[in-house]
Amino acid sequence: MIFLRRQLPLVITFVTGVLFTAQYYVPHPRSELMLTEVTKWLQIIGGFALVLGVTSLFHIHAVKIRRKEPGWGYSLVLYAGIFGTIAVGFSYSFAAGQWVNGKETINGIMTAFGWIYLNMMVPLQGSMFALLAFFIASAAYRSFRARSREAALLLIAAVIVMMGRVPLGELLLPVSGDITQWILNVLNASVRRAILIGISLGAIALSLKIIFGIERAYLGGGKE
Amino acid sequence: MAFELLLGAWVATGLTLFIFTFLYQDNPLFKLAEHLYVGVSVGYTIVKTYDTVLIRLIYEPMVKQGDWSLLIPLGIGTLMLARYLPNATWLSRIAFGFIVGVGSGLAIPRIISSFILKQVEDTVRPLISIAQGAPTFTYNLSDPSSNLNTIVLLIGVVSVLFYFFFSIEHTGPVRVAARTGILFLMVAFGAAFGYTVMARMSLLIGRLSDLIEYADPQYGRASLWLGVATVAILLLWRVQRREQPPDTG
Numbered sequence: 497m498i499f500l501r502r503q504l505p506l507v508i509t510f511v512t513g514v515l516f517t518a519q520y521y522v523p524h525p526r527s528e529l530m531l532t533e534v535t536k537w538l539q540i541i542g543g544f545a546l547v548l549g550v551t552s553l554f555h556i557h558a559v560k561i562r563r564k565e566p567g568w569g570y571s572l573v574l575y576a577g578i579f580g581t582i583a584v585g586f587s588y589s590f591a592a593g594q595w596v597n598g599k600e601t602i603n604g605i606m607t608a609f610g611w612i613y614l615n616m617m618v619p620l621q622g623s624m625f626a627l628l629a630f631f632i633a634s635a636a637y638r639s640f641r642a643r644s645r646e647a648a649l650l651l652i653a654a655v656i657v658m659m660g661r662v663p664l665g666e667l668l669l670p671v672s673g674d675i676t677q678w679i680l681n682v683l684n685a686s687v688r689r690a691i692l693i694g695i696s697l698g699a700i701a702l703s704l705k706i707i708f709g710i711e712r713a714y715l716g717g718g719k720e
Numbered sequence: 721m722a723f724e725l726l727l728g729a730w731v732a733t734g735l736t737l738f739i740f741t742f743l744y745q746d747n748p749l750f751k752l753a754e755h756l757y758v759g760v761s762v763g764y765t766i767v768k769t770y771d772t773v774l775i776r777l778i779y780e781p782m783v784k785q786g787d788w789s790l791l792i793p794l795g796i797g798t799l800m801l802a803r804y805l806p807n808a809t810w811l812s813r814i815a816f817g818f819i820v821g822v823g824s825g826l827a828i829p830r831i832i833s834s835f836i837l838k839q840v841e842d843t844v845r846p847l848i849s850i851a852q853g854a855p856t857f858t859y860n861l862s863d864p865s866s867n868l869n870t871i872v873l874l875i876g877v878v879s880v881l882f883y884f885f886f887s888i889e890h891t892g893p894v895r896v897a898a899r900t901g902i903l904f905l906m907v908a909f910g911a912a913f914g915y916t917v918m919a920r921m922s923l924l925i926g927r928l929s930d931l932i933e934y935a936d937p938q939y940g941r942a943s944l945w946l947g948v949a950t951v952a953i954l955l956l957w958r959v960q961r962r963e964q965p966p967d968t969g
Contacts, residue, residue, distance in 0.1 A: 520826075543797065544797030544798070548803065573756055574759040578766070597771055625923050653907040676911075684907070684908045685876075687907075690901075691884075697836070699827060
């Protein structure tokens with residue numbers, strides 16, 4: 497029983513890890529087929545991961561409602577949002593003459609599900625992220641001081657890139673567009689490249705540690 | 721104008737204004753929109769996942785094409801749910817072992833190929849070109865593949881790598897390289913900041929142009945009426961909060 501609980505997951509990790517590392521170096525149709533199949537499998541398993549996440553969200557808000565904690569009414573709004581969208585997503589579209597089943601449009605006709613996406617999700621998402629523009633600007637105003645050579649460089653680069661991406665900036669400083677492109681395509685690219693190489697080396701080291709059973713945190717706690 | 725278009729304009733305007741009220745301070749209207757956003761997003765994801773995973777990836781291949789091998793990922797996925805059974809939690813480790821094992825296995829060769837070898841290949845390029853049999857040096861800054869830019873890229877990559885290399889002490893020439901790396905990093909962070917600000921500004925412009933459009937009489941001046949209503953609700957909420965005794969708990 498201890499083998500099943502403690503060793504079997506590690507054995508599965510090792511076997512699948514070695515198998516799919518080797519798969520890349522075997523250019524055989526069966527090897528390609530195995531990759532296609534396992535990609536589909538991971539998508540299916542990912543669906544179950546969604547169940548885990550959603551259940552956790554439901555549980556947290558159900559507790560808030562049951563205990564009538566401050567702001568429990570908002571949890572009801574959240575539930576209404578979830579169930580309302582699901583109900584609309586599986587409803588029948590009389591205009592299109594068929595079940596919606598998660599389609600935003602059917603034969604060019606917008607469904608109620610599409611309406612929710614267009615008039616609720618898109619504005620909410622856009623506004624939420626647009627809100628960050630104000631906070632970024634306010635944070636920049638408070639913290640952008642050219643206290644050192646490095647801070648000055650950061651400030652200048654940020655200002656040039658901001659100017660180079662709007663017509664007004666290019667009007668005020670005509671070369672800002674070209675400098676912006678140079679900063680993004682050369683200076684920024686070199687830094688991204690170096691950081692990417694560093695991250696990749698770290699990711700490979702971590703993957704090897706996982707495959708060889710040195711890193712086991714992903715197995716979590718619980719009863720042995 | 722069709723009723724759904726008009727209703728859509730009013731709902732979109734209302735939700736946009738509710739979110740923007742956070743600029744004043746955290747308030748019930750923002751919280752309402754925030755929770756609705758999470759709810760609608762989760763509901764949308766559930767419906768889409770049902771359609772893609774349950775119908776297209778499981779039901780249709782299994783029932784219509786007889787591909788019963790899909791029972792394996794179904795079984796593995798079900799094992800994940802064993803997290804909720806106190807005496808069988810360990811079963812979920814089998815599922816996690818499979819996912820993490822496959823993920824690690826797939827990652828190693830692909831990362832080496834795409835993120836290390838390819839990046840190094842693009843960095844280590846000839847510093848001098850040969851044109852018509854004679855060596856030439858191109859200075860064009862607007863061309864990322866010019867020789868001058870190749871040198872700048874090479875210096876940038878090497879110096880930033882030196883900055884993040886902690887196995888040797890940063891003294892002498894290594895210090896110079898690391899300091900150069902910091903300069904490159906600062907420019908890149910500044911550029912990333914500027915780029916992010918402009919991306920957010922673009923979203924903001926999108927929302928504001930919608931608000932301007934919905935202020936039109938054909939939409940019943942939704943932006944104006946809802947703007948006034950939002951301000952009125954915020955004022956009421958503020959007055960109500962002032963009248964409430966402070967929480968001493």
